[in-house]
Amino acid sequence: MNIILFISGIADSKWPPPTLQLDPQAAGAAAAAPPKKLSPFDESALECALKIRDADAQTRISVFVVGAPVQESLLRAIASFRLDHVAGLTVVEPELWDARSLARRFGDVLARQTETIDLVLIGREFGDFDDGLLPPYLAEVLRLPFVGLVQEVRCDAGEWIFFRERGDIEERIRVRPAALASITNDKRNRLRFPLMKNIAAAKKAAFVVENTGPGSEARVRLLSSSVRTVSRQQDGCRMLAGSIEAQAEELSAFLLSRVKA
Amino acid sequence: MNDTGAERIDTPLLVVGGGLAGFSAALEAANAGVSVLLIEKMDAIGGSSAMSGGCLAFAGTDIQRANGVEDDSELLFRDLCEVGQFDNDEALVRAYVQNQLSTYEWLRAQGVIFSPALEASAGQSVPRVHTVDPADMVRVLAAKCRASGKVTVMMSTSAERLVRSGEGGRVEAVVASSKGRPIVIHAQCVILASGGFGRNTEMVHRFAPQYDNAVFVGGEGNVGDGLKMAWRLGADVRDMAYIKGTYGKHPVDTTNNHSCLAVYKGAIAVSQEGRRFVDESLSYKLLGDACMQQTDGATYQIFDQPIFAGGDDRVRILDFGRRLEEGLMYKADSLEALAQMIEVPFEILRDTIATYNGYVDAGEDADFGRRALVHNHGALVRIETAPFYAYPSTAAVFGTYCGLYIDADMHVLDVFGDSIEGLLAAGEIVGGFHGGAYMTGSSLGKAAIFGRIAARTAANSLQRQSQSAGSSA
Numbered sequence: 071m072n073i074i075l076f077i078s079g080i081a082d083s084k085w086p087p088p089t090l091q092l093d094p095q096a097a098g099a100a101a102a103a104p105p106k107k108l109s110p111f112d113e114s115a116l117e118c119a120l121k122i123r124d125a126d127a128q129t130r131i132s133v134f135v136v137g138a139p140v141q142e143s144l145l146r147a148i149a150s151f152r153l154d155h156v157a158g159l160t161v162v163e164p165e166l167w168d169a170r171s172l173a174r175r176f177g178d179v180l181a182r183q184t185e186t187i188d189l190v191l192i193g194r195e196f197g198d199f200d201d202g203l204l205p206p207y208l209a210e211v212l213r214l215p216f217v218g219l220v221q222e223v224r225c226d227a228g229e230w231i232f233f234r235e236r237g238d239i240e241e242r243i244r245v246r247p248a249a250l251a252s253i254t255n256d257k258r259n260r261l262r263f264p265l266m267k268n269i270a271a272a273k274k275a276a277f278v279v280e281n282t283g284p285g286s287e288a289r290v291r292l293l294s295s296s297v298r299t300v301s302r303q304q305d306g307c308r309m310l311a312g313s314i315e316a317q318a319e320e321l322s323a324f325l326l327s328r329v330k331a
Numbered sequence: 332m333n334d335t336g337a338e339r340i341d342t343p344l345l346v347v348g349g350g351l352a353g354f355s356a357a358l359e360a361a362n363a364g365v366s367v368l369l370i371e372k373m374d375a376i377g378g379s380s381a382m383s384g385g386c387l388a389f390a391g392t393d394i395q396r397a398n399g400v401e402d403d404s405e406l407l408f409r410d411l412c413e414v415g416q417f418d419n420d421e422a423l424v425r426a427y428v429q430n431q432l433s434t435y436e437w438l439r440a441q442g443v444i445f446s447p448a449l450e451a452s453a454g455q456s457v458p459r460v461h462t463v464d465p466a467d468m469v470r471v472l473a474a475k476c477r478a479s480g481k482v483t484v485m486m487s488t489s490a491e492r493l494v495r496s497g498e499g500g501r502v503e504a505v506v507a508s509s510k511g512r513p514i515v516i517h518a519q520c521v522i523l524a525s526g527g528f529g530r531n532t533e534m535v536h537r538f539a540p541q542y543d544n545a546v547f548v549g550g551e552g553n554v555g556d557g558l559k560m561a562w563r564l565g566a567d568v569r570d571m572a573y574i575k576g577t578y579g580k581h582p583v584d585t586t587n588n589h590s591c592l593a594v595y596k597g598a599i600a601v602s603q604e605g606r607r608f609v610d611e612s613l614s615y616k617l618l619g620d621a622c623m624q625q626t627d628g629a630t631y632q633i634f635d636q637p638i639f640a641g642g643d644d645r646v647r648i649l650d651f652g653r654r655l656e657e658g659l660m661y662k663a664d665s666l667e668a669l670a671q672m673i674e675v676p677f678e679i680l681r682d683t684i685a686t687y688n689g690y691v692d693a694g695e696d697a698d699f700g701r702r703a704l705v706h707n708h709g710a711l712v713r714i715e716t717a718p719f720y721a722y723p724s725t726a727a728v729f730g731t732y733c734g735l736y737i738d739a740d741m742h743v744l745d746v747f748g749d750s751i752e753g754l755l756a757a758g759e760i761v762g763g764f765h766g767g768a769y770m771t772g773s774s775l776g777k778a779a780i781f782g783r784i785a786a787r788t789a790a791n792s793l794q795r796q797s798q799s800a801g802s803s804a
Contacts, residue, residue: 152674262658263581263658263659264583265603265673265674265723266582266583266603266627266628266629266725267603267626267627267629267674268674269582269583269627270627
């Protein structure tokens with residue numbers, strides 16, 4: 071089985087955010103790219119793929135790491151899971167906000183793949199920009215059956231079984247390859263730690279980063295920018311006193327006054 | 332204000348550093364009636380002490396008696412010398428053992444809570460790991476200091492230079508900076524308890540370049556500033572050649588800073604090629620050295636279900652269950668499946684374990700001479716009952732365990748062996764006590780014990796100065 075993953079990464083909150091410089095004349099906001107890490111959804115998608123490989127050592131996993139620009143540290147972090155192919159895919163930043171355009175671009179990339187694709191996995195939100203629309207758009211572009219919010223994937227008799235929970239019910243969706251699934255995080259797909267030998271190998275790896283061009287298809291462009299006025303919280307803070315009833319009454323009066331305001 | 336614009340502060344005793352050694356010293360001095368100023372450069376107390384595994388090595392305690400463990404100061408002394416490869420300063424080891432039991436009682440009297448669990452770990456012939464919540468222990472002592480009314484604590488205040496009264500004279504002041512404001516603290520006595528230098532990459536490289544790629548864990552403030560200040564005054568150092576990482580740290584995980592030591596419960600340590608490389612009963616500092624010589628400085632502890640069940644979730648270094656729960660440990664129903672998970676050649680791993688089990692049966696490890704689970708304690712056990720486990724392990728430098736040359740009263744000595752008057756030291760900043768390797772719990776134990784000794788020395792010195800001033804008047 072050949073599995074393709076698209077990974078975006080999210081800003082690593084351990085680092086201070088970079089200074090954002092808005093330029094109305096430019097096509098996008100100019101900002102130094104913050105250091106990135108895998109999002110919980112990226113991690114879960116990757117772990118789902120690794121579990122499939124655990125069960126069938128013949129499974130091939132290829133990962134496209136998408137960024138504006140692609141960060142080498144993220145490429146190395148992903149390669150440390152001993153994957154068959156890890157490549158970067160550079161897009162321009164406004165395109166990251168435009169799920170439909172991005173889906174078409176990914177479709178173009180996959181159309182150039184020479185090997186049969188059996189499964190495409192993607193986190194349920196594609197990085198900091200996506201609101202969950204990219205996976206179904208991509209399924210539409212690729213003309214693949216789409217299953218969303220998947221927590222586990224297994225291969226059984228040549229077919230995929232996607233597991234997801236709805237309240238108290240676990241759904242099992244059986245789909246013949248090829249298919250596209252968006253993965254949500256769950257304790258059963260918590261990403262394992264990479265082995266040191268593979269981290270060491272990833273440190274020496276070289277990566278191909280494909281530049282997908284200036285983003286002429288992008289539909290979202292920055293037209294103007296302005297500084298947003300943020301209202302300051304004026305209220306003080308104090309502990310309520312008195313009986314429980316008195317405290318409840320005071321709190322309720324306060325909340326009502328805020329609603330009216 | 333002095334002529335440099337720095338504010339002047341006067342105190343009988345200045346303690347530099349707010350970890351276990353610093354607060355032990357401050358509280359002991361306060362209890363002796365001495366007014367103390369303690370400065371901590373970080374914005375939180377605790378330092379490396381608070382981040383440690385919370386193990387203290389004591390002998391002859393009620394917890395040991397309740398567990399049927401026979402131990403005393405002499406056995407502790409022998410073990411400390413043996414694990415230190417007889418290259419530690421006997422006077423400092425004596426100072427430790429003579430004050431350890433009273434310090435255990437003292438800590439309890441302050442309100443420090445010890446776990447009833449008792450374990451044997453690196454360098455111990457009998458179980459003597461006494462476990463506390465280390466951050467809580469420092470908080471308890473800090474609270475006692477505040478309650479004494481004799482201790483003032485200044486946070487975000489870093490010492491920068493020691494000032495002597497003329498060439499070769501007594502240390503009489505410390506140039507410091509408090510929240511960016513220059514201050515000069517005049518003190519009749521100064522105790523350096525400012526920790527080691529594990530967070531100073533350049534300084535570690537100077538003494539232990541083989542640890543350039545190791546994982547470093549420890550208080551962020553441990554950059555060797557106290558050491559440098561004393562060096563400038565001609566202080567000598569000890570044990571610098573013995574900087575070592577501690578074995579058992581997960582090489583990738585950044586949320587658990589503590590070592591996991593299944594080897595001391597019977598696990599073997601294997602390289603990524605599946606071969607043993609060391610006598611696993613040695614001190615984990617020596618295991619750390621051996622580990623760093625393996626490929627990528629990374630190895631695995633391999634064990635089976637009975638050994639896993641022998642873990643103890645009350646002792647951080649033996650809490651196997653939590654590591655498994657957090658996905659840090661590998662578990663498989665067969666050795667072959669385990670080997671596949673960790674990408675170690677199965678045939679080699681299988682043969683390694685078979686050979687080791689043969690040594691267990693024969694009572695003799697022909698490859699590395701292992702005779703016990705840890706140090707001289709515990710009989711070896713076969714690794715044979717599924718499920719099997721693997722814990723990825725590298726060496727992490729938790730502390731530098733070396734530093735200032737001191738005498739048994741904690742006076743800092745210069746390169747000619749003369750005392751630098753007015754300057755004492757305690758805790759991780761001192762050298763000479765551990766020697767070639769390290770017993771679990773002796774570092775945290777040393778912090779409390781040596782901190783108290785330093786305080787008593789300071790109190791006596793202050794009393795003499797006072798009497799001298801009185802007779803002069």
